[in-house]
Amino acid sequence: MSLPHALLTSIVEKPCSGYDLARRFDKSIGYFWHATHQQIYRELARMEEQGWVSSTEVEGGRAGKRKFEVLPAGRAELRRWAVESSAPMKLRDDMMVKLRADAAIGPLGLIEEFERRLTMHEQELQTYKDIEQRDFSGAELSREAQLRYLILKAGISFEEGRVQWTREALATLRQT
Amino acid sequence: MSLPHALLTSIVEKPCSGYDLARRFDKSIGYFWHATHQQIYRELARMEEQGWVSSTEVEGGRAGKRKFEVLPAGRAELRRWAVESSAPMKLRDDMMVKLRADAAIGPLGLIEEFERRLTMHEQELQTYKDIEQRDFSGAELSREAQLRYLILKAGISFEEGRVQWTREALATLRQT
DNA sequence: CCACCCATGTAACTAGTTACATGATTTC
C-alpha cells in the first residue's frame, strides 16, 4: 500500500494542505498514483496520528486551512519503504475482458468504445509530450530532473503503446 | 466493476467450477484481470442469486464440486456491459513513487529493486512470447483467434515497454 | 446576490486482501 508514501513524497517536495494535495493528485503525481480527496484527508489524519506529518493552521489563509509538513519519522518511513521490495501492480483492463467476451459470444460492436479510448490515449500522450517539451528540453539535466524525466518517459511509452495497440485492435475489429 | 463480467466470459468459454476459475485467473484471463479464490466464490454466489449463472453438483467428481453455466440473463448482461462505455483503469505504480521520493530526498538505493523488477518483466515477456509461438504462429487465424492474439499482443507490448524503460531507469540510477 | 472555487470533512458502500478452516482424494 503506497498512498501514504505517495503523500509523504508529495509533501516533502512541497508542504501544503490536503486540498492542494488533492489537486496535485489530479495531475502530476496522480498520473501514476490516483486518489480522491476523501482518501487523502483520511490518510493525512492517520499519518498525523502516527507522527509522520504535522499540520499547522495557515495564518491569513481561508478559515480552517492547514499546512502539512513531513516529520523526521515520516522521512525515515519513506526511506524504509523505498528500498523494500514489492510486487508490481496487477493489471486490470476491462477492454481485454470485452475483447475476450466478443471472441466468445460473437461480434458485440466494440468499435465505438475503442474509438473513444483511442482519442483518450492520444490526448493523454499529447499532454505528456507537452510537459516533456516544457520541462525537459534543456541540454543538461540535474539528477533530480533526470529522475523526474524518467517518470514522464514511462507515461509516454505506456500511452504510445496503448495508442498503437488500440489502432491495431480497431483495424482487426473493422476487417472481421 | 468487471469481475463478474470477467467470470461470465470465462464460464461462457468453458463451464467449470469455482476452483477451476480461480486457477484460470492465475494464468490466461488473470494476466489482465486478477482475482483471488475468495473473491471468485463470493462473486459466483452473487451471480447465481441474480440469475446470471446456475450451478449443478458434478456427478463423479469430488464431493461438493459444482459446475457453473451461464444463463440467458447472464449472456444478456455480458452484451449490455460490453458496449457500455467505461473509463480506463487508473495507473498505480509504486516504482514511480519511489523514483520521485529518490529525487526528493536523495539517493535511496533503488538499483536492487529495479534489477529485481527487470528480471520479472523479462520473464513475463518470455512467457507471453512462448504462448505466441505455441498458439498463434499458424498462417490463417479465425476471427476468434485474431481477437485472442490481440489480447496477447497487448501484454507483449506492455512488457516490452516495461523492460526497455526499466533498463533506461537502471542506466540513469547507475550513472548518477 | 448568485455562482463558482476554496477547504474541510462524514457516512455508507463496494471491492480486494489476508488469514483461517475443513474435509476429500490422489500420489508417493
Add this chain to the structure above:
DNA sequence: GAAATCATGTAACTAGTTACATGGGTGG
C-alpha cells in the same frame, strides 16, 4: 500413512468509491 492437491468456504480487515454536508471567499 503422509504430503500434496482438489474444492469449498467464513471472517476480519484494508483500500477505494460515491454521495452527502458545510461554510467561507471571490468575481461578475
